[in-house]
Amino acid sequence: MAFDFDARLSAAAASKAARFSGYPPYHFVGGNIDEPTVPADALADAVGKVVREFGHDLAKYGMDSGPQGHLPLREFICDCLKRRTQIDITPDEVLLTSGSLQAIDLVNKLLLDKGDVVLLEAANYAGSLSRLDALGVEYQGIDLDQDGMCMEGLERALSALASSGRKPKYIYTIPTIQNPTGSVMPVERRREMLTLARAYDVPIFEDDCYADLVFSGERPPAIHALDEDRRVIYCGTFSKTIAPALRVGYLVAPWQVLSSVLPLKTDAGSGALEQLLLAEYLPDNFDDHVAQLLPMLNAKASALCDALDEHFGDCVAYDRPVGGIYLWVSLPENVDTDRLYQAALEQGVEINPGSQWTVDGAANRHRMRLCFGHPAIETIRDGIAKLADICFEEFGVPVRSGNVQRGRGQGSR
Amino acid sequence: MAFDFDARLSAAAASKAARFSGYPPYHFVGGNIDEPTVPADALADAVGKVVREFGHDLAKYGMDSGPQGHLPLREFICDCLKRRTQIDITPDEVLLTSGSLQAIDLVNKLLLDKGDVVLLEAANYAGSLSRLDALGVEYQGIDLDQDGMCMEGLERALSALASSGRKPKYIYTIPTIQNPTGSVMPVERRREMLTLARAYDVPIFEDDCYADLVFSGERPPAIHALDEDRRVIYCGTFSKTIAPALRVGYLVAPWQVLSSVLPLKTDAGSGALEQLLLAEYLPDNFDDHVAQLLPMLNAKASALCDALDEHFGDCVAYDRPVGGIYLWVSLPENVDTDRLYQAALEQGVEINPGSQWTVDGAANRHRMRLCFGHPAIETIRDGIAKLADICFEEFGVPVRSGNVQRGRGQGSR
Numbered sequence: 001m002a003f004d005f006d007a008r009l010s011a012a013a014a015s016k017a018a019r020f021s022g023y024p025p026y027h028f029v030g031g032n033i034d035e036p037t038v039p040a041d042a043l044a045d046a047v048g049k050v051v052r053e054f055g056h057d058l059a060k061y062g063m064d065s066g067p068q069g070h071l072p073l074r075e076f077i078c079d080c081l082k083r084r085t086q087i088d089i090t091p092d093e094v095l096l097t098s099g100s101l102q103a104i105d106l107v108n109k110l111l112l113d114k115g116d117v118v119l120l121e122a123a124n125y126a127g128s129l130s131r132l133d134a135l136g137v138e139y140q141g142i143d144l145d146q147d148g149m150c151m152e153g154l155e156r157a158l159s160a161l162a163s164s165g166r167k168p169k170y171i172y173t174i175p176t177i178q179n180p181t182g183s184v185m186p187v188e189r190r191r192e193m194l195t196l197a198r199a200y201d202v203p204i205f206e207d208d209c210y211a212d213l214v215f216s217g218e219r220p221p222a223i224h225a226l227d228e229d230r231r232v233i234y235c236g237t238f239s240k241t242i243a244p245a246l247r248v249g250y251l252v253a254p255w256q257v258l259s260s261v262l263p264l265k266t267d268a269g270s271g272a273l274e275q276l277l278l279a280e281y282l283p284d285n286f287d288d289h290v291a292q293l294l295p296m297l298n299a300k301a302s303a304l305c306d307a308l309d310e311h312f313g314d315c316v317a318y319d320r321p322v323g324g325i326y327l328w329v330s331l332p333e334n335v336d337t338d339r340l341y342q343a344a345l346e347q348g349v350e351i352n353p354g355s356q357w358t359v360d361g362a363a364n365r366h367r368m369r370l371c372f373g374h375p376a377i378e379t380i381r382d383g384i385a386k387l388a389d390i391c392f393e394e395f396g397v398p399v400r401s402g403n404v405q406r407g408r409g410q411g412s413r
Numbered sequence: 414m415a416f417d418f419d420a421r422l423s424a425a426a427a428s429k430a431a432r433f434s435g436y437p438p439y440h441f442v443g444g445n446i447d448e449p450t451v452p453a454d455a456l457a458d459a460v461g462k463v464v465r466e467f468g469h470d471l472a473k474y475g476m477d478s479g480p481q482g483h484l485p486l487r488e489f490i491c492d493c494l495k496r497r498t499q500i501d502i503t504p505d506e507v508l509l510t511s512g513s514l515q516a517i518d519l520v521n522k523l524l525l526d527k528g529d530v531v532l533l534e535a536a537n538y539a540g541s542l543s544r545l546d547a548l549g550v551e552y553q554g555i556d557l558d559q560d561g562m563c564m565e566g567l568e569r570a571l572s573a574l575a576s577s578g579r580k581p582k583y584i585y586t587i588p589t590i591q592n593p594t595g596s597v598m599p600v601e602r603r604r605e606m607l608t609l610a611r612a613y614d615v616p617i618f619e620d621d622c623y624a625d626l627v628f629s630g631e632r633p634p635a636i637h638a639l640d641e642d643r644r645v646i647y648c649g650t651f652s653k654t655i656a657p658a659l660r661v662g663y664l665v666a667p668w669q670v671l672s673s674v675l676p677l678k679t680d681a682g683s684g685a686l687e688q689l690l691l692a693e694y695l696p697d698n699f700d701d702h703v704a705q706l707l708p709m710l711n712a713k714a715s716a717l718c719d720a721l722d723e724h725f726g727d728c729v730a731y732d733r734p735v736g737g738i739y740l741w742v743s744l745p746e747n748v749d750t751d752r753l754y755q756a757a758l759e760q761g762v763e764i765n766p767g768s769q770w771t772v773d774g775a776a777n778r779h780r781m782r783l784c785f786g787h788p789a790i791e792t793i794r795d796g797i798a799k800l801a802d803i804c805f806e807e808f809g810v811p812v813r814s815g816n817v818q819r820g821r822g823q824g825s826r
Contacts, residue, residue, distance in 0.1 A: 040468025055453025
């Protein structure tokens with residue numbers, strides 16, 4: 001008889017994965033990106049070149065750069081951040097990570113103990129929320145408007161915590177293309193956040209993972225760039241601009257902080273091949289490549305909004321994306337997106353239910369996140385038509401009467 | 414004034430890293446391998462080819478294979494394990510990981526809670542011990558002889574725990590080229606371990622990371638291959654045979670177990686480029702490549718033993734390696750290798766002090782681990798001469814009298 005591992009699992013081993021059976025045909029979830037725009041030939045040339053030249057260095061963990069990661073890539077990141085975000089740092093302040101998820105894990109390991117509290121945007125990246133849950137860390141959601149986290153809400157939460165003798169371990173924010181709402185926080189509000197963080201003596205963890213994807217190509221300076229007292233830890237990634245499967249992200253913090261992070265990065269280094277490749281490819285190509293992505297993503301965003309307007313009409317509300325690869329959609333209160341998720345998945349349409357992307361899941365069960373980076377425009381159109389049919393079957397929404405089978409609203413915001 | 418992160422660190426953030434300043438000239442630590450033998454040109458050809466062909470798949474986390482990792486590489490691993498270890502599994506039972514370290518982390522996450530106990534070889538991989546320390550897990554060291562973990566000791570420990578109503582969460586073993594002692598457990602003892610594990614109802618975690626490097630090319634079947642009741646979880650790596658900086662390892666377990674592991678692997682996948690590369694390169698090249706490594710490693714092992722004999726004479730005792738890239742050396746009791754480590758490092762010679770590679774560190778302060786995979790043979794010779802000089806200066810060992818400046822022993826086993 002087979003040994004019963006299930007009877008011996010840790011407290012952390014709480015769930016079971018299903019076998020992978022491929023992606024559904026209409027796949028509106030996850031950080032996957034547009035397949036045709038991955039520059040396969042250029043990446044192939046670059047990686048062939050660097051492996052031929054530096055392949056022998058792969059014999060050493062960390063190659064010649066040590067545990068912070070390949071120095072030429074860290075140098076490029078400094079240059080790139082300076083131009084794009086006004087962050088002004090040296091390679092000493094950059095740690096290459098296995099995706100920005102590892103950067104988040106490391107910041108959490110660095111600062112959080114069970115029972116701690118953090119403040120963050122009330123609608124948020126599910127991966128960040130689930131990590132805090134797993135750590136037994138309390139988080140309080142701060143309301144959002146179309147400019148991102150509201151400073152009145154932040155001040156109220158900071159003040160209430162201070163009154164009860166508590167101090168949040170950090171303020172977690174995705175200020176540039178907030179996930180899932182897509183907002184971009186204006187510079188004035190970034191300064192306000194720093195002022196509040198200083199007044200209440202709290203650090204800020206700025207997650208800028210989608211920040212290269214502002215369609216206009218223009219973005220406010222990073223909060224890190226405005227910070228005068230080195231209270232901001234920052235992370236970014238190349239997953240959304242080059243390719244997610246490469247798993248290359250980075251953490252930016254003063255060396256004094258990184259020196260405490262490095263002993264917590266017990267993986268003997270992140271993958272070197274990706275670091276070599278990016279260090280070769282990016283300096284001559286990153287800006288042009290990103291510039292080419294933006295109109296394509298903008299067109300996909302428009303296709304998604306148009307399809308929602310056509311098929312859901314006045315039943316949906318959303319803010320038209322100014323960047324990124326996702327849209328945050330509100331449906332009528334009677335639509336339960338947990339149920340919609342299940343019903344849609346059975347018919348090959350996958351969505352993110354709002355309950356998973358918010359601190360107050362129950363209050364957001366009529367919302368959903370739709371990712372548009374990966375599916376082609378035709379697939380977006382067909383998938384949303386299908387989703388509307390399923391939503392109608394389940395909830396009678398969008399309302400259909402007589403010959404008018406589908407809504408024809410103007411699209412909300 | 415800069416924000417004081419040091420005042421806000423978690424309990425886990427206990428130490429600070431020094432800035433990386435390159436490798437010392439005589440670098441006898443770590444799993445680094447021989448630089449000239451990394452097949453840079455062949456890897457460059459292979460990676461260029463697959464990125465050109467499959468580069469667009471990098472747009473998806475997990476490409477087309479999902480969270481267990483690139484299917485063609487899992488298929489190769491099954492084929493390779495069958496031939497080399499007699500393990501007979503399907504790709505369904507393989508999880509690709511970011512180095513075997515992640516495999517170890519995942520098994521620990523899966524099975525261990527604070528206060529649990531595990532049994533393992535009394536001299537052991539420092540990375541495994543430090544992980545258990547960080548988790549607050551108790552571990553008991555089982556004595557080793559030249560055939561690996563002693564079954565009498567294992568039975569005593571299992572019996573004592575059972576008497577006190579405890580059951581170890583697993584038996585961790587490195588049976589094939591044990592780290593650091595280099596022993597290979599004979600097949601009879603592997604069967605005994607399985608019998609004990611069954612009698613005491615305990616799973617086994619078999620770490621086979623160095624197992625491809627048996628100089629003779631012949632090795633006993635894996636414990637996993639002898640297991641009839643699916644109680645063995647197994648891990649391996651390509652770090653020691655292809656290149657450590659690639660960070661590709663794998664975990665082997667029944668799907669029933671892996672389905673509980675997958676939700677704990679929250680990294681959105683391991684690096685795809687390395688997986689693509691290895692799936693392309695290995696099937697036609699792995700056996701030949703490993704066959705070429707073995708005489709080179711054997712020659713390095715001989716050079717190390719010869720240099721120890723020449724410079725330390727009767728003052729050292731060791732078992733001549735039958736495989737792998739490290740040697741476990743005993744010095745006279747008055748030599749404290751923690752102190753030797755410091756003194757040697759200042760002069761450019763790095764060693765692993767025995768205290769870090771044993772459960773009873775205090776009892777093993779006269780031992781050291783010397784890695785010979787990375788340094789060239791000349792470097793090995795010069796480094797050991799230098800180490801003998803430093804050891805003499807610090808401890809008067811090896812004894813030098815009259816014109817005889819260096820020992821001339823036969824080499825002790």
